[in-house]
């Protein structure tokens with residue numbers, strides 16, 4: 357049987373039976389490219405930094421939500437990098453950021469299709485674990501980007517920035533804007549989102565510093581990365597807390613909807629808003645005085661780094677262990693940190709002075 361046929365029949369077997377059974381029946385030869393660096397890394401469990409980067413791979417991107425402009429931009433970065441590296445890109449994913457079972461099905465689909473690697477932004481830290489472990493046991497490299505799962509359920513996590521920095525700086529930005537006094541609220545994405553929940557934990561910790569003693573976090577609301585729900589949640593916050601002085605929205609969908617609500621209301625410029633948004637979404641609200649400053653990283657660079665990490669893993673240059681290094685093309689050298697985390701870098705703070713320099 358030719359290897360390509362073997363791959364297909366094993367994938368078909370995996371589709372109708374359990375993955376464990378399929379892997380056994382296929383004698384562990386479900387992938388044809390057991391050679392070069394990847395083979396030596398698999399055999400020794402050690403990274404080979406000099407292994408040649410493989411071409412002709414397929415990397416599947418599975419964002420939290422396909423119709424979210426943030427992920428469109430991130431995944432385009434991944435697509436361009438894969439093209440440059442001579443590999444193929446595909447994107448699958450749910451249209452709602454709260455469709456966790458949909459995400460699980462997409463992981464299984466990518467596994468059945470025997471992609472070489474998948475880059476996943478997890479809607480929930482635990483829900484995808486079993487499916488991701490099955491993917492890894494089928495010799496598929498799993499990278500999370502943007503929003504992580506548990507460390508044992510993936511090979512590496514490509515993080516947008518230090519979660520601690522993001523959580524703390526958002527509180528610092530808002531505290532300055534409201535003069536360190538008053539009630540504040542958070543408008544988040546989905547209640548289960550790993551990335552937002554990690555940032556919110558750091559925000560709460562930052563708020564325990566005595567310099568914020570006159571600031572009170574009154575509520576964390578969830579707009580589920582849905583424009584309409586986020587808009588309504590903002591409206592609800594202001595009805596429930598008429599003395600609210602500020603909102604932090606650590607989601608590009610949430611901050612845009614909150615800005616839209618505030619800019620058309622009597623609260624414009626009075627209730628301060630910061631968080632994570634794209635300069636293109638937020639430009640008009642910065643120019644019309646609704647928003648002073650907010651932050652973000654370049655999503656396309658995040659997608660590019662996820663793609664380059666996936667190819668480096670499949671090629672055996674890295675295995676995901678702390679201390680390993682690799683060169684991510686023109687992005688330069690990256691070192692894998694604790695728990696397999698690779699950090700993109702520092703976010704940018706945008707305000708009226710610099711926002712026109714950015715186009716994403």
Ligand code: RAM
Pocket residue numbers: 420424426427477502503545551581606607608609632633
């Ligand atoms: C939304 C998503 C994404 C998050 C950004 C900031 O697009 O929730 O996961 O990283 O906002």
